[in-house]
Structure formats: structure tokens, C-alpha cells
Amino acid sequence: MVKKIKGLMLEFMPYSEIKDLDSSERVRKILSVVLSNRIIILQGRLKPEEETRLIEDTMAMIEHIKGFKGIELAVIGQNGKSTPLFQKFTQSVAKALVGDTASMTVIGPASIVKDIKKDPRKIELMLKK
């Protein structure tokens, strides 16, 4: 039996939705969804500088938006794994052509998502009661 959690809303964001946006627009789009108390399942991942920008903007928002406590963030993909040189090359070519769609990013408001436990290949969302 699947238990429905009242008020929990997941939003799938295909990579095509952010593909043509610049870094600040991507971060702004993500935060606007999070601020409406939804959890984003993003196809692909942000660039490293966009991830830090997301953290910076999140911190700035905590100061200015009452009740906002930040975000929980997790990426499932090829993090930290050593890949053979040829595979690295083909991955970079694929990324350049269609973006990094091999990963998946989960971003949720900290007021709903207590923690995201992550192993390389699975994630577990710990929700607040």
C-alpha cells in the first residue's frame, strides 16, 4: 500500500527546462520552486559553480525570507568515481552536446526535507513530520 503524504509535492524538471538559461537564471528558477515548498527532481546536475551559487543565494534568502531555513540537496550520478580516460572523453563530449543528463539532482526545502541520506547509487529522503 502506498501511503500518501499530505502536502508533499514533487516537481520533475527536465534538463531541457534549464538548458538555455544562464547560471543565475537556473539558480533563481530552482529557488522559486523550493520557496513554494516543492521538492525538485532535476534531470542532470548543475555546474560546480552553480551549486555554490545556489548555496550562496540560499544563505542570502534565509536572512531575508521569514521561515525559510535553507535547502537539502543531493546529486546521484558519477560523483567521485574514477573513470577510464576514454570514458571521461566520451562523457565530456556528451555533456557538451546535450548537457549532463546522466545524473539526477534532488533539491528540497529544509523545512520539509530533514535530511537526504545518500550512497553513491541511492538516496533516502528523510521528511519532517
Place this chain on the structure above:
Amino acid sequence: MVSFLNRFVNKIFGGIFKKKKNVSLGFYGPPNAGKTSLANKICNDWIGEDLGTVSNIPHETREVQFKEKVEIKHKGKKMIFKLVDTPGIATKIDYEDFIKLGVNKKDAQKRAKEATQGIIDAIKWIEDMEAVVVVLDATKNPYSQVNITIIGNLAARKIPVLIVANKIDLRKAEIKKVKAAFPEYDVVGISAKTGENIEDFYESLFKLIR
């Protein structure tokens, strides 16, 4: 003849004893991993004083703090560092978490406000770093996205990274797990608190900055 000899001696031995000038070495990582404890250990080893205060309550370091001209010697080599200790990077700050740890409401709110600004400052300082020691708590899950984001950002900027798996004096510490999470990096297990394996840390540090 004397100047020739000077040049000869400098050429032969200059490389060995050459001092690297004030290398900006950042200490980055999540809150309560032991960044300030490690910076203090280094400062105490070489200049006999602390860099910052430490606490069990997260976000004790809420401002970037640094110590200039810390000369470290290792196996006949010397390097001079500017040690930059940064606030722990997190994706959320809730003042109520500090209240649960015994901080009164007013101070907790102040701490939260300063901590958010501290994280923004820590991120801004990354571009000024010549090398970074990422300090992780070896008793915690290394796959946290904050760790991956920090390391990914440093890699994108081509800043040399040394990963320290701290708190190996604790039974729950798992250096192997940290190594498995970041196989492309040199990971050294230490205890900043007890000084265990600190020589291995200096060895790795000197390998990092050639």
C-alpha cells in the same frame, strides 16, 4: 669567483631550501569537521598560538580568519603559509538547532544570522586560495552533497586539494569510506585533537604544494 660560487650553491641547494612565499592555504569543509582544530594544531606546532576558538556547537567559526607567515618545515624543506580558516559550509541554517544545543533564543538567532553571512564569505574566498585542505569528519557519511560541491568547485578552479579525514581518534571513524568516496584525491586520516598522524598530514601538504 665568490659570486660564481654563490650562484652555484644557490642553484644546487636553492631548490631544496627555497621558501615558498605565503601560500594561501584554505581550510574548507562542513561545520564541526575540525577545520579550526587543525588550523590551531598547525599554528601551535609552528608559532605557538591558536588561530581561532573551537566549540561543540556548529558554526563556531562565522568569520573567515587567517594567520599570515606561518613557516612550516618538513624534511629539510620550508614553506611559508597564509592559513585561512573558513566558516563551515552548509545548505541550511536553523536557529532552533542552536537552541536545542543550549543556546538562548537571542544568541541562537544572532548565531544563525552570522553563520549565513559566514558561508557566503567562505565561498567568496575560494578564488583567493592557492591550495585547500578539505576537512571532513571521518565519523560522518562522506557522500554529503556539501562535500562534493566544495571539492567539485575547487577542481573546476584547478585548486590543489588535500582531503583530511579528521577525528580518527573516535571509534566510529572510517577513513576507508572517505577514501572510497574521493578516489582521485590524497586522503590523510588524522586527529587534530590528539595530533595523531599529523606528520602524515605535513608530508601530504608538502606533496600538494611543490
